[in-house]
Amino acid sequence: MAQEQLFRIDLLGRFRVSVGGEPAREPVSSRGSELLALLVLEDGQRVSKELIASRLWPESGEAQARTNLRRELHQLRRVLPQSEKGIEAPGQYLALRIGEVASDVHALRGALGRAEAARKEARKTDEIAALAEAARIYAGELFPECFPARRLREPAASGSARLATMEARRQEGTEEDLSDLSPSSSR
Numbered sequence: 001m002a003q004e005q006l007f008r009i010d011l012l013g014r015f016r017v018s019v020g021g022e023p024a025r026e027p028v029s030s031r032g033s034e035l036l037a038l039l040v041l042e043d044g045q046r047v048s049k050e051l052i053a054s055r056l057w058p059e060s061g062e063a064q065a066r067t068n069l070r071r072e073l074h075q076l077r078r079v080l081p082q083s084e085k086g087i088e089a090p091g092q093y094l095a096l097r098i099g100e101v102a103s104d105v106h107a108l109r110g111a112l113g114r115a116e117a118a119r120k121e122a123r124k125t126d127e128i129a130a131l132a133e134a135a136r137i138y139a140g141e142l143f144p145e146c147f148p149a150r151r152l153r154e155p156a157a158s159g160s161a162r163l164a165t166m167e168a169r170r171q172e173g174t175e176e177d178l179s180d181l182s183p184s185s186s187r
Contacts, residue, residue, distance in 0.1 A: 006082040008102040009036050013140025019082060026079045031056055031072050040105050044098035108137045
């Protein structure tokens with residue numbers, strides 16, 4: 001028998017958090033949405049709180065960003081009490097408990113993985129069934145408002161580390177062009 005999910009996070013087409021098939025009792029804040037999306041996309045892997053804070057609050061100093069993250073986690077637990085059990089918070093890391101939190105992204109990955117396995121084993125009927133399941137799950141693009149392009153770039157706080165690395169490479173004769181530090185350049 002399948003384990004009942006604490007809640008579900010949908011990122012494809014639009015952001016939605018539901019509990020028992022019903023929308024969460026209160027809307028999740030935009031930063032709370034970004035936090036949940038980041039954890040979904042990390043697929044249950046532990047992510048450092050420092051990295052999360054710097055991604056969600058790139059304009060803040062490290063201490064302020066960490067305070068903002070603590071406040072956002074507190075707010076998320078108030079709005080979505082199930083997040084207390086669904087988000088693992090060991091020490092300096094956060095991770096989504098994939099077995100206890102459902103997501104359209106994980107369901108899509110699973111269906112595509114089954115399709116690929118069936119293709120490799122020449123099981124055409126299973127491959128088609130898995131691809132049909134993936135098509136049913138796919139509700140549109142990954143929620144674009146969740147991670148504005150400016151937030152996906154390397155946090156400003158790590159700029160000095162990049163400069164140090166580039167200086168070391170320059171001294172080794174493997175010099176980089178400084179233009180890749182520009183916020184308008186793509187990664």
